[in-house]
Amino acid sequence: MTGMIVMNMEETLMRHTSHDPVTGLPGLPLIRDRLANALQRSRRNGFSLVVLFVDLDGFHLVKDRDGHDIGDRLLKKVAERLAEQIRPGDTLARFANEEFVILCEQIEQPATLSVLADRINEALRQPLECGERQLVVTASVGLAIGNGNTHCVDDLLSHAETAMSAVKEDGGDGWRFFSPGQHDQDQQRLAIVNGLRTAIERNELSIRFQPIVVAESGRIVGAELLLRWNSSEGEIPPAVFIPIAEMTGVIVPIGAWVFRQACLAEADWRRRWGAEAPYVSVNVSPRQLIKESLVEEFAAILRETGADPARLLLEITETALMADVELNLRILRRLTDLGLRVAVDDFGTGYSSLAQLTRLPVAVLKIDRAFVDGLDKRPEHRAVIRAVIGLGRALGLKLVAEGVETDAQCLELRAHGCEFAQGYYFHRPLEEPAFVATLESGLRGGGLPDPALSLYFLIYVSQATPPMSGATLDALREQSRTLNRSTGLTGCLLYQDGLFMQMLEGQREVLSALMDRIKTDPRHRDVRIVIEGLARHRIFLDWGMVVRDLTPGPNEPDFTPWQHRRLSFRDLAEDARTCYVYLTAYAGCGMSEGISVLS
Ligand SMILES: Cc1cc2nc3c(=O)[nH]c(=O)nc-3n(C[C@H](O)[C@H](O)[C@H](O)COP(=O)(O)O)c2cc1C
Known part of the structure; x- marks a missing residue:
């Protein structure tokens, strides 16, 4: 019994010296030992090994803002998340502050490491519950591959750290393999840090608008x-x-x-x-x-x-x-x-x-x-x-x-x-x-808009060339939608009783070039412009087409006793304002889906 207590105390003591008390993970001396042993093994078995250097982005902000206690809780949670990502034989250690190191041995296919690195980034992106708070931290991950014949412990650790720094400089939240050129970048980084401290006094900063x-x-x-x-x-x-x-x-x-x-x-x-x-x-x-x-x-x-x-x-x-x-x-x-x-x-x-x-x-x-x-x-x-x-x-x-x-x-x-x-x-x-x-x-220039950038609009009516099948209309819709999106035109094309009425809005030159094509399109004739001019702002966010079949729908009222003349788009075209009101009523009616067929 006494022997067991003594053994447990010894173990606790060991853990405190070789393990990090916050996360319970191996600390720096232990990971160095394990890495040295792994390199020896790799010399014997010929397999490569990899060191991943994981540094939390913006951790200092959390610690400065929320204090050490929350900082420590966060580190513990991060350690748990990381532990979930690695294989049973891999080693996860806390290197220093917000830095973790993962050692994976017997790497047969280095390509699989990118999957591991992706997984680590993804796992850390998920919010972490730290007491009352939900915190989001991302990580910069540097990877260095090596083996016992070509690398020593310090090489691998410093290469992985250099690769991690390169990720940080790119904005963090990602991973990267070490490449030899990164050593020079490290030197450059040091020079920048030193130079920046005195840049203001030395009048080296300037501004642009x-x-x-x-x-x-x-x-x-x-x-x-x-x-x-x-x-x-x-x-x-x-x-x-x-x-x-x-x-x-x-x-x-x-x-x-x-x-x-x-x-x-x-x-x-x-x-x-x-x-x-x-x-x-x-x-x-x-x-x-x-x-x-x-x-x-x-x-x-x-x-x-x-x-x-x-x-x-x-x-x-x-x-x-x-x-x-x-x-x-x-x-x-x-x-x-x-x-x-x-x-x-x-x-x-x-x-x-x-x-x-x-x-x-x-x-x-x-x-x-x-x-x-x-x-x-x-x-x-x-x-x-x-x-x-x-x-x-x-x-x-x-x-x-x-x-x-x-x-x-x-x-x-x-x-x-x-x-x-x-x-x-x-x-x-x-x-x-x-x-x-x-x-x-x-x-x-009087603050006037550049004419080339002015917003124009236009409404026309035309007579469709029969037969106008559903497939023909579909083709017209697809073609026009694609072209209009790429040229920034918005608006609405209506088809009803064999007639078209279309409103288009956009840059003047683009609009007039399109109208030249539309006027000669054999799918319709008698193209008549109802109104065109400068627009104050756009009405439509996209371009769409509405096909209205005027055979009575099941939910419509019975119009047969109604004796008055039916107005076609040709008649509506007499009154530009009515056309405008009629067309713009379709703005926001699912134009981005391209079509709404009303029957
Ligand atoms: C009623 C009608 C409306 C049309 N609306 C448009 C339109 O809004 N945008 C568009 O690019 N083409 C539209 N077109 C098709 C054009 O006439 C033309 O076929 C298309 O711009 C391609 O021209 P291209 O083959 O000379 O490049 C429409 C055609 C018809 C018959």
């Missing part, structure tokens, strides 16, 4: 302030230095500097242009959001610069907002109490709970550039864009599409009802003097 425009007219209504870093080594792209600044916390002083620049610009522009001055959009990092003093700091900058908070928009990424809604809600309310407005940046890339979104005091959704870019390449991106626009409109939010680069993207976004846009198609990021000149030349 990328105009935000009304998608239909191109009129500039705002500008996003973008940061540039001209380091002593040359220009470092924001995609490289921002994630590093975020990771190291240097983003906090830089963020305050950027907010001050935004305020100075707002105050200056309002002095120049009064009510016509564009608003200024500025990014706020999650690291800034958790600083208790942020609100006081912003309030002081607003006072000092005399900026109008209502004309400043704080852009916060969807991922940062959703990481902890309760805490963000508190801070955002205080920021909006100052009069500032909030936009959800990169919308569509995170894991928003819609219920949570409606609770946040948000005024604008910025649609992520990846979806805009995929509009003409990936059908699912088109579906996301439509859903986001529909959601934004339903919630009464303004929508800004980011990264608009082509005519077709712009037309399609407008067709779906996205009001504002930003991207190279309109303007590149500009230095302030160039921005001022661009805006002034727009104002000198």
Whole structure:
């Protein structure tokens, strides 16, 4: 009996020295031992082994915000999730802080490792219950493969860590294999961290303004302030230095500097242009959001610069907002109490709970550039864009599409009802003097919309060429729907009693080119324009076709005693306004499905 107690005590002691007390997992010395043994075995059996370095993204935010206790609970939950993903013989260890290491031996097919890495990312994306809170953390995973003949313990651990850092720099939530070139990247990263700390004092930071425009007219209504870093080594792209600044916390002083620049610009522009001055959009990092003093700091900058908070928009990424809604809600309310407005940046890339979104005091959704870019390449991106626009409109939010680069993207976004846009198609990021000149030349033009971008509409009627079978109508619908979507035309085509009536809306040149084709289409004749002209805004979000068969339907009233003359589309065409009212009544009647057959 006594012997057993002694043994248990010894075991507990062992566990405390070699195991991590928070998660109960092996600690650093033990994993090094196991890795050394595994390398020896691999020398004998010839199999490769892999080290996965798993680092939780944004864990420091959770710990800073919620304290060590919640942080520890989260680590425990993460350890459990990770343990569920690995094979019985694999080793899972806590390496340090929010870093875990997994060792898998006897790798026969390295390709299967990508499945494991995917599984780990996916498992961690699911919310974790930590006491009262539901927390979401993602992970950056680096993989290094090796064997006892070519690698030592330190090689594998440092390679896996380097690969993990590369994932982090790409925004985290992913995995990557180590490649030798990444060593140089590691060195570069170190230089960036050191350089960033002194970038403000050394006057190395500068700003650009990328105009935000009304998608239909191109009129500039705002500008996003973008940061540039001209380091002593040359220009470092924001995609490289921002994630590093975020990771190291240097983003906090830089963020305050950027907010001050935004305020100075707002105050200056309002002095120049009064009510016509564009608003200024500025990014706020999650690291800034958790600083208790942020609100006081912003309030002081607003006072000092005399900026109008209502004309400043704080852009916060969807991922940062959703990481902890309760805490963000508190801070955002205080920021909006100052009069500032909030936009959800990169919308569509995170894991928003819609219920949570409606609770946040948000005024604008910025649609992520990846979806805009995929509009003409990936059908699912088109579906996301439509859903986001529909959601934004339903919630009464303004929508800004980011990264608009082509005519077709712009037309399609407008067709779906996205009001504002930003991207190279309109303007590149500009230095302030160039921005001022661009805006002034727009104002000198009386602020009139660019005629090439003007929105036109048109209604015509025509006589169908018989026979018009269901198949002919189907073919016409499919052809027109595809073409109209790609050219940004919206509207509605009606077919009734052998006559067509169609309303089309879109860019003037596109519309007139289509009308040239429609007029000579043998499927109909006697095309007569009822009305055409400038439109204030679009009525339809898409293009659809309604076929109405006028043989009486079972639920219709009996019209036979009705003696008056039946009006055809030809008769309706006498009155443009009636045509307009009749056609636009179909807006929103399932146009996006392309057809509704009424009988
Ligand atoms: C009544 C009617 C309505 C039409 N509506 C459209 C339309 O909205 N969009 C469209 O691209 N084509 C429409 N078409 C088809 C065009 O006339 C033409 O066939 C099509 O644009 C392809 O032209 P293409 O073969 O010269 O490229 C319509 C044709 C008819 C008969």
